[in-house]
Amino acid sequence: MDVKALDKALQEIIKARMDLAKVDYNNPKYDDLEESLHDLEDAFQDKFGDELESALQEVHDEYCPDSDVLHPVAYIAKKYNISDKNEYSVTNSEGVFVEMDDYPGKDTKLVILPSPVRIVLNIGSEKQQIVWKAP
DSSP, X not given: OOHHHHXXXXXXXXXXXXXXXXXXXXXXXXXXXXXXXXXXXXXXXXXXXXXXXXXXXXXXXXXXXXXXXXXXXXXXOSOOXXXXXXXXXXXXXXXXXXXXXXXXXXXEEEEEETTTTEEEEEETTTEEEEEEEOO
């Protein structure tokens, strides 16, 4: 797995999502931005999908075996916070819902973050746990 290329591609998708979120749906640029985002997501899936799905399968097998593994693009958050040092974080509301017996009554979600590439488990509104890091 080319982790640098994966990280770069992930950051490009995040930037495109954030740019799209800033544009009103009625803006003439919206369709072009949306199409560009979908092209980035398709290329990401083609290039890194199999390897990331394997990583996600490992995470699911260990933490949430009752939940289906989705395409890796689904685990990319809608909104990221980016520090001046290019460190990415998300709120606990981001991610794909997964069923976990270890945390009854809590919303549990998986999300992919870049810089470094990792999968984070959001547990309720108070805890985040890194469950996988790119090699």
